[in-house]
Amino acid sequence: MDDLLAARALMGVSLAFHIVYATIGIGLPLLLMLAEGLALKTGDEEWHEVARRWIRPAAVLFAIGAVSGTILSFELGLLWPKFMVFAGPMIGLAFSMEGFAFFTEAIFLALYSYGEQRLSRRAQFFCTVPMVVASAISAVFVISANGWMNTPSGFRMVNGVASDIHPLVAFANQAWPHQAVHGTFAAYVATGFAMAGFYAADLLRGRKTTQVKKALTLSLAVGTLALPLMLMSGDWAAEALAEHQKAKLAAAEAHFKTMAAAPLVIGGWPDPETGTVRYAIKIPKLLSYLANGDANSVVQGLDAFPLGSTPDPRIVHPFFDLMVGSSFVMAAAAAWFWWLRWREKEVTLKRGALILVLIAAPFGMIALESGWMVTEFGRQPWIIQGYLRTSEAVTPNGGLLLIFATFLMVYLALSVGILRLLLRPQGRGEEGEEGEEVLHG
DSSP: OOHHHHHHHHHHHHHHHHHHHHHHHHHHHHHHHHHHHHHHHHOOHHHHHHHHTTHHHHHHHHHHHHHHHHHHHHHHHHHOHHHHHHHHHHHHHHHHHHHHHHHHHHHHHHHHHHOTTTSOHHHHHHHHHHHHHHHHHHHHHHHHHHHHHHSOOSOEEETTEEESOOHHHHHTOTTHHHHHHHHHHHHHHHHHHHHHHHHHHHHHTTOOOHHHHHHHHHHHHHHHHHHHHHHHHHHHHHHHHHHHOHHHHHHHTTOOSOEESOOEEESOEEETTTTEEETOEEETTHHHHHHHSOTTOEEOOGGGSOTTSSOOHHHHHHHHHHHHHHHHHHHHHHHHHHHHHHHHTSOOOOHHHHHHHHHHTTHHHHHHHHHHHHHHHTTTTEEETTTEEHHHHSOSOOOHHHHHHHHHHHHHHHHHHHHHHHTSBOOOOTTSOTTOBSTTO
């Protein structure tokens, strides 16, 4: 493994782990706010108890997310010094503002966590509101920096040097709006379905308490309501790719040849040597319609770009299909559960529906991780689209393979420790059950 590959692998592993922590850090405050709001509105104390059982996982994941995010910040400077020299003046504003949002969330999380005996129930609820807002804004600011890497703006090049820099223009780059909206809804979907999976497992094990039923209903409701919003924002993102990131769209759709009435390619294995996709399902004219709103319009393929300047469809296309397919898995499980819930007028305890929810539980995270793979690999070989190649931005210092191996072990050990902490038995539950886990209510 050469230093470039080691640097990319280290950054990729760090980002993959951080995404999980950050995602739940965005989604869990929303669940807390809704549960506390329901407790206030209905006077049902069990909603408050459900919320209080989420405090420890929220605090732990917030802290780990902060640590992993800090590691990523250091890696940007240590692994990609030329990138930071070029991009720092443009993306510095986004990271600075993210810091303010982070500290706001930390303050109100502390107030909520330790205010049980000191704050009124209404005050506790109001503490959750800025947590929800700050966590979402924090993600929006960070995504602005990634969007700028995909559609750089706010400067002009003079003799090979970025000049006339406008940080606000760079912040509000073309990719930022759709990436921010899509990423935020994806976090709510991933958290909702992940939490629902824990409670579905509880019910399958026979822990049929009202708290478990309430927590399952709320978690799955959040995931289900956010799912169509995520899909609609994903369609917006695809339209933006067709306009501003044509090479990424071509790689994601395994679209090799520029043509009118382009078909949508589902599945299959792209073969760059022959410019074909083996074993794929093709829907005539659909790609042209989805990209441009015209079934007979021309869609640029990978052949429209200089050789060596486009992403590898063998990586981008499978991850794109996995992202889209994951959404349909979650939609099917949610539709069946809510159909039974509507028919039975209560939380369904049917084994088949609960198993479907349990199977669908990880697919929110799978979709989110796959989406980021599409975003990152879909920009290659550029670290700043059209201006700086990844190979040019990497540090000249060696020894990165050892650092990569060390960090990989640290992240794996950290993840095992987090799972053991979050799933550690809390003692005897309210109905006398031994070993009721923290996440399970």
